[in-house]
Amino acid sequence: MNSTMLANVLNALKSATLSRLKHITLQTGTEQYFGPILDPSLEGKLVHQVPPFKEDLDRLPYPNFYCTLEDLVASDFPSITHPVHRWSIIIGASSRSVDNILLTLSVYATICQYQGLPFRYPGNKYTWEHFCDMSDTRVLAEQQIWAAVTYGAKNQAFKC
Template identity: 45%
Template sequence: MPRLDAPNFYYTQEDILFEETAKKEGLTWSVHRPQVIFGFSPYSLMNMIGTLSVYAAICKHEGVPLRFPGTRGAWESYSCASDADLIAEQHIWAAVDPYARNEAFNCSNGDVFRWKHLWKVLAEQFGIEEYGFEEEGLSLSELMKDKGPVWDEIVSENQLLPTKLDEVADWWFVDLIFSGEGMLDSMNKAKEHGFLGFRNSKNSFISWIDKTKAYKIVP
């Protein structure tokens, strides 16, 4: 598909990639386009699993319901995600398979889900009984802006890795992702070129929450 007529820093990155690889004969490139990434990345600027885990931990600590911070469209519609290990697998495949040279590929898990179903899973992972969607809307950036001291208590009481709230939670990112409808893509091109990797998104979601707990980022 042609590029959208709008600023996009990924376009700039691609242009640099194309320009640099063209300078050396035989050097090829590949572009990989994930959806929202499910992975372990506690200090990144786009950390869905970590941010949701921190939010759930705060709700559990304060004894309040785990409210969904987004639109009804985001709650009800189908979405897809990209497991971090699956993305790595596609990178390795593209680096060694000649049929993948100089191509761009979507990279998502290959299934779809609704956040209203994964929200139940998130609540279960943190032992929260009350959870759900609220019509009035909710901004995590606003709700969590004064929760630094609460997070300090959670870290101390549970002997977690010493962190500050703004180091491990990206409220703006979750607000952005949940501000509209769900997003879907197609893995047909990757499959046609020989990449058949996939993940169960629910299992992926749970496994990365478990890893976040194992590294004592959240209780």
């Protein structure tokens, strides 16, 4: 479904701009390295990459729409450059972001410290015991701009 939507958008843009479209940015995420973590049928069966995650790691043996999008752009739109930015959780101050875990934990820790209370992690055991990385919105935006204007970044993957 995602690849069909992307193909429709790219086809419309290519025809509307008389093939002036030269660059798109693909933004994917954590499932590139962990597999389909939200698929309940695969609970306890997933084999994932081991941190630190690197851009040139092999694809995991699970269906992944990120890979489908990358393959679509590479094969059907070869004249369009397409760096891939692989983020995990995106954090950053935003008036429209009601779910920003790092800022939420920071405020909670500050309140605990102010009141002289111990900090107790509010998440579950899995999130406490497993690796998690986050990307700052400003750093991600700078990386995407850099990749758009840097010749050596064309069609490359970047972990942010």
